[in-house]
Amino acid sequence: QVQLVDSGGGLVQAGASLRLSCAASGRTFSTYKMGWFRQAPAKEREFVAAITRSGITTHYADSVKGRFTISRNNAQNTVYLQMNSLKPEDTAVYYCAADYSSGYALSDRASGYTYWGQGTQVTVSS
Numbered sequence: 001q002v003q004l005v006d007s008g009g010g011l012v013q014a015g016a017s018l019r020l021s022c023a024a025s026g027r028t029f030s031t032y033k034m035g036w037f038r039q040a041p042a043k044e045r046e047f048v049a050a051i052t053r054s055g056i057t058t059h060y061a062d063s064v065k066g067r068f069t070i071s072r073n074n075a076q077n078t079v080y081l082q083m084n085s086l087k088p089e090d091t092a093v094y095y096c097a098a099d100y101s102s103g104y105a106l107s108d109r110a111s112g113y114t115y116w117g118q119g120t121q122v123t124v125s126s
Contacts, residue, residue: 019082020094036079059106
């Protein structure tokens with residue numbers, strides 16, 4: 001079992017930056033792959049980024065590639081999402097998630113993740 005707590009969301013103008021954090025407790029943080037997803041009103045939850053257990057390999061949705069950076073600090077049991085050059089279409093509730101599956105492949109499907117944070121709202125005004 002692992003508990004995830006998302007934080008760092010807020011209201012910003014287009015072009016601004018935000019850094020989201022996800023603090024984990026419970027099972028050893030370094031044993032699971034991590035991801036960020038987002039869900040806008042009336043839309044399905046969509047993949048944003050994922051990172052391997054070591055933090056060496058990352059994977060991004062095309063819509064955020066070059067603007068967002070996922071990272072993790074296993075000593076502090078935290079995963080981050082640095083979001084730069086924010087756009088109004090980035091407005092959504094952002095969720096971190098933990099993937100316990102074996103292997104090194106990073107999933108971009110919500111069904112591939114077992115545990116979820118409560119979400120943090122990001123609103124980007126034009």
